[in-house]
Amino acid sequence: MSAAAATFGEERRRLDPFGRAAVSLFAVPPVVFLILAFVVPLSVVLGAAVFDGDGVSVSRYAAFFAQEGNRTMVLNTFVYGVVTALVCAALGFPLGYAIARAGRRMQVTLIVLTFLPLCTSIIVKAFAITLILKSNGPVNSLLLMMGVVDEPVRLIFTRTALFVGSMNAFLPFAVLPVFAVLAERGRDLEEAAASLGCSPAFTLFHVVIPTAFPGIVAGFSIVAAQAISAYVVPTLLIGDRFRVLARGAYDAYVLNDGAGAAVAATILLALSLGVVACANRLSGRAERPA
Secondary structure, three states, X not given: OHHHHHHHHHHHHHHOOOHHHHHHHHHHHHHHHHHHHHHHHHHHXXXXXXXXXXXXXXXXXXXXXXXXXXXXXXXXXXXXXXXXXXXXXXXXXXXXXXXXXXXXXXXHHHHHHHHHHHHOOHHHHHHHHHHHHOOOOHHHHHHHHHOOOXXXXXXXXXXXXXXXXXXXXXXXXXXXXXXXXXXXXXXXXXXXXXXXXXXXXHHXXXXXXXXXXXXXHHHHHHHHHHHHOOOHXXXXXXXXXXXXXXXXXXXXXXXXXXXXXXXXXXXXXXXXXXXXXXXXXXXXXXXXXX
16 A cells, blocks of 8 residues: 555656645746735725724715715616626627537637627727717618618617627627537537437527526626726716716726725725626526536
8 A cells, every 4th residue: 555655656746746835836926916916906995995084984985875976876887787797698698609519610710700809909899889879870871771760860878889889898708608618518418408309499498508507607797897897888988978986986086086986996896796796606506406
């Protein structure tokens, strides 16, 4: 037994020549960077929000929520983030499934077409949406040509423009997790269901969607976190007609209200973490056997 253990130890050292202690050193730079770039700034922002002249206090949060405009801003941020994530998850699932089940050449083409927009600045994409939806843009021109409307419809600086632009910006982040999950697990379960005589609809709802559900939830979480904290897209596509927390934090900072900006930023972070945590909890319950 001891000889076998010694042989195992030698084999392990041969496969891991650096040793655990040496390998763990590789984690030091990213951990230090994470502390300096995330933990320290977050601690400063949280301190500015909860500390006043008398010590720890939630008075700034009470004053924030006492204003109706701020409560509306929080609600707008929540609705915007959740609705955008739900729509992107609903659209991302069929696209991710199509990419995962496509042939090799078609799969590469679809991946490039799906993720190519990520190579473009979000500001450029937001301006592109404004050009498409403006009064003399392609959408209104098409509606007028088809006789659907008699005069140009105001589409820009509306919630329609906001959600269309948001889906254009965030949809790839909902596709990738679905594609990754389905590509990893293959199509064995689908073929087994087909061999047992299951209909395509039954296979879709009882095999494909449960298999892809972790990817759907992951995509929802990623999109929700980005949409909730988005500043550029809401500012360019709807402006002050639909104020969100990121815009509120920026405005407070510009007005030299550091404490107000810190309060808005921490509420935004808590809102984002809350939505993601609820989504992950739902995913865990769905995967738990009955």
